[in-house]
Amino acid sequence: MTRIAIVGVAGRMGRTLVNAVEQDAGATLAGGVVEPGSSLAGVDIGELAGIGKKGVAAVDSLEALADDVEVLIDFTAPKVTLSNLAFCAEHGKRMVIGTTGMSDDEIAELDGFRNRVPMVFAPNMSVGVNLTLKLLQTAAKALGDEGYDIEVIESHHRHKVDAPSGTALKMGEVVAESLGRNLKEHGVFERVGQCGPRSDKEIGFATVRAGDIVGEHTVMFATEGERIEITHKASSRMTFAKGAVRAARWVADKDSGRYDMQDVLGLGD
Template structure:
């Protein structure tokens, strides 16, 4: 591993998350903002990244291809779309770069393709880079192991802004996977993602999902464990995208210079098994 500050490139600099990521890298004393990309042919190519992100001039121009900055970067941060992310993984494999992936909405086939790069690219892949969310996942594991097979119904409720294109959110699905594993259930078999009309009474092993899309909600997730007489709720609320961006920058520092592999935020944060299992 290298002790030098990693040279970070942001993919999708013109997007909502891209702009916050630029600001987060710029604020981080242990990282260097080396480049950021916009769509090929975009009128924003050549724009100052600081002005694009609203943090003042930085003297670094947006580019419309990673090839233009291939010799200037060590690690990418990508919160874009599944197909673009997979294309960027191929770029990293070809050029020996690391990558931090916060992209959600990947299909099973796309996840398999992503995983095929685990022996070629050092990657951190997580549906949510927030430190708080990843701690919440550990708390959910404890709760599910304690309550899940004792007559408690499990429901996952998530809310995001009106512009989010995938549902349920990657974080909600990850929460569902954690609680399902803790009670020895298969989420593909027991996950219920829609209830409409005369759907009948709830099956005891269901893990239900409810989705809200409204306004400018950054991200809210609640997992409910409910039985007759009481209800326990584990909730995480994000009020700013900066919490995800700072986690991604932390992941970029961590993964830069590491050997190829598919890592998660557990690895980045050094979270031990606090469940006692």
């Protein structure tokens, strides 16, 4: 049984992760972390998740879990995640990271731990999304340089703070890499006013933030006479949570390194 602790256990994703661990026969709840000084410290994490007492109280410091946990799951914020990586490096723990919105400098800092922490870092833990990434790789190689325009459209709930989503950016990166392009050079993230016609090699992005949309992503390959769309729609955060727990079980016996969900699912090249 992999002993898992959830950072941000009182949040929407944290509560869903508690449910996912509870449903997984190969994992057990070792702890949950709330913000320092939170009034929720000491509350049973099962009660926070709405599934009844589980005999595990929320704590406001990772140090309190140093002897109990094998793998941390973190879907919080970049600075919090990097601090938690330092904890894992110091205490010999593993980590599953679903945090998005990291800058290039923050990702470089994260990479600095890859020789000390076994980690799975992915913008989306959904099994379906990661299969979609594989399909996009195939489609891009077959279509992308044959006169097909490429657009990425993503939709999320009104509370999401980063845009485009980490998943949308990953989809763009997969397509760009498959075509030998650099997304920083060919990605177009804003079209306003007299922006002129699209270039042949650009990869466009469009973002929607509305209501309670969990997550929808479409990559469009369009040319004269036809349009191919590859779409993934999530209707529940549970799909991400189950993937994260699966990643936690997978990384529990791995050596230090930075892995992704393609590794977890055996979809890598």
